[in-house]
Amino acid sequence: MNNRFPDHFLWGAAASGPQLEGAGSKYGKGKTVWDYWFETEPEKFYQQIGPETTSSFYSRYKEDILLMKDIGFNSFRTSISWARLLPDGTTINQEAVTFYRDVFSRLRENGIKPIVNLYHFDMPYRLHKKGGWENRETVEEFYRYAKAAFQTFGDLVNTWVTFNEPIVPVEMGYLNDKHLPAVYDLERAARAAYFTLLAHGKAVSAFRELANNGEIGIILNLTPSYPKSDLAEDREAAKWADILFNRSFLDPVVFGKYPVEMTEFLAKETIDVPYTDKELVLLMNNTVDFLGVNYYQPRRVQAGDKETGAGLDKYFKPYHWPKAKINPHRGWEIYEKGLYDIALNIRDNYRNIPWYVAENGIGVEGEEAFLDEHGEVQDDYRIHFMADHLRWLQKGMAEGANCFGYHVWTFLDNWSWLNEYKNRYGLLRLDLATQTRTKKKSAQWFKQVAETNQLP
Numbered sequence: 001m002n003n004r005f006p007d008h009f010l011w012g013a014a015a016s017g018p019q020l021e022g023a024g025s026k027y028g029k030g031k032t033v034w035d036y037w038f039e040t041e042p043e044k045f046y047q048q049i050g051p052e053t054t055s056s057f058y059s060r061y062k063e064d065i066l067l068m069k070d071i072g073f074n075s076f077r078t079s080i081s082w083a084r085l086l087p088d089g090t091t092i093n094q095e096a097v098t099f100y101r102d103v104f105s106r107l108r109e110n111g112i113k114p115i116v117n118l119y120h121f122d123m124p125y126r127l128h129k130k131g132g133w134e135n136r137e138t139v140e141e142f143y144r145y146a147k148a149a150f151q152t153f154g155d156l157v158n159t160w161v162t163f164n165e166p167i168v169p170v171e172m173g174y175l176n177d178k179h180l181p182a183v184y185d186l187e188r189a190a191r192a193a194y195f196t197l198l199a200h201g202k203a204v205s206a207f208r209e210l211a212n213n214g215e216i217g218i219i220l221n222l223t224p225s226y227p228k229s230d231l232a233e234d235r236e237a238a239k240w241a242d243i244l245f246n247r248s249f250l251d252p253v254v255f256g257k258y259p260v261e262m263t264e265f266l267a268k269e270t271i272d273v274p275y276t277d278k279e280l281v282l283l284m285n286n287t288v289d290f291l292g293v294n295y296y297q298p299r300r301v302q303a304g305d306k307e308t309g310a311g312l313d314k315y316f317k318p319y320h321w322p323k324a325k326i327n328p329h330r331g332w333e334i335y336e337k338g339l340y341d342i343a344l345n346i347r348d349n350y351r352n353i354p355w356y357v358a359e360n361g362i363g364v365e366g367e368e369a370f371l372d373e374h375g376e377v378q379d380d381y382r383i384h385f386m387a388d389h390l391r392w393l394q395k396g397m398a399e400g401a402n403c404f405g406y407h408v409w410t411f412l413d414n415w416s417w418l419n420e421y422k423n424r425y426g427l428l429r430l431d432l433a434t435q436t437r438t439k440k441k442s443a444q445w446f447k448q449v450a451e452t453n454q455l456p
């Protein structure tokens with residue numbers, strides 16, 4: 001079998017400003033919701049490590065970009081910190097401009113295409129205080145921020161992303177306590193989701209107005225939903241999980257409209273979302289050029305408790321597949337074929353829009369147990385994880401999927417929301433105390449794949 005990937009296939013990694021940069025309170029950066037949360041409730045954080053230092057990319061990016069080149073990257077995605085670029089919402093922070101311009105220039109000089117995301121869960125605190133995504137004003141602020149970013153970096157960046165996983169802050173902050181505001185409230189969730197989507201649409205419209213060269217997309221964590229059985233009620237449950245957690249963003253960004261079932265759901269739950277016709281037209285006219293897809297694990301569901309269930313339990317409930325292969329270090333299910341199912345779904349139902357794997361990776365707790373006598377992490381599990389997913393991806397591509405790249409999560413062990421440095425994902429190991437970077441075995445494997453453009 002020909003196991004080569006198409007010419008110009010993108011190989012690299014994804015990361016985000018708040019998880020990688022550090023300098024959380026330095027160089028003019030404003031406070032984000034994460035800085036605030038750690039300041040006020042550090043006990044909520046698993047290891048009590050805040051977002052101040054993370055992986056110090058801000059001071060080490062020159063070294064890091066050379067490391068990226070060395071392990072074969074031809075692309076890298078990160079995010080601009082909104083609170084760093086526009087600390088008060090209007091004045092551009094020149095230190096941020098100098099920093100990001102140098103990062104993007106150096107990436108390009110080293111043959112690494114920058115893919116730049118505007119928002120990775122990092123709401124500026126000053127906007128969080130006023131309701132964050134529940135407040136229409138935030139949408140206008142985001143529009144201004146997007147415009148400023150396109151104008152300031154448009155000569156260096158051709159590929160833009162509005163949001164990473166926009167559903168996650170909604171799910172984790174309004175139906176869970178893992179992001180602020182940490183409440184369970186379907187109505188507020190729906191409102192926050194709508195304004196997030198509108199902010200995305202407005203950012204795309206700003207991009208089109210400025211007529212910058214290049215393309216703009218969004219990154220969604222598409223989680224294929226599988227029913228427990230073939231019974232109608234389980235299949236119905238999977239359909240609802242798909243509508244609420246995938247299609248609620250996917251359909252509007254690709255087709256400019258909500259799935260009809262979404263409207264039914266809102267009516268049934270008597271949730272009033274403040275749509276206006278003008279805004280829906282804006283969304284319709286500002287669909288994306290490409291999609292980024294983050295894939296870690298599937299969502300397995302069974303019939304909900306139609307009569308007695310509270311909130312979303314009426315529609316579906318989680319189900320643990322007994323045959324599931326579990327990441328023994330993390331507990332998440334590993335289901336490589338999910339990536340193939342996503343590929344065919346986009347091919348068949350989403351106009352075969354160009355897309356790339358924007359995140360895929362394995363988080364491992366206690367990775368120091370795999371250090372060998374030379375100080376290299378022997379992460380064969382990560383190599384298998386990537387290879388297995390890439391094989392399924394290739395099968396999808398052989399059958400017509402329009403995929404243009406693969407980004408692993410992530411380049412260097414980085415800080416994570418509430419788990420901080422517990423689960424390590426990097427191709428490079430970070431020694432937290434010294435901030436030293438060391439290649440893991442998987443970095444060598446990745447280099448070979450990227451440089452030969454094929455699986456070994």
Ligand code: BGP
Pocket residue numbers: 016019164165168221294359363409415416417419423
């Ligand atoms: C994705 C996020 C990333 C990253 C990753 C790993 O959902 O886009 O920011 O954190 O998941 O998840 P975690 O850090 O929770 O282990």
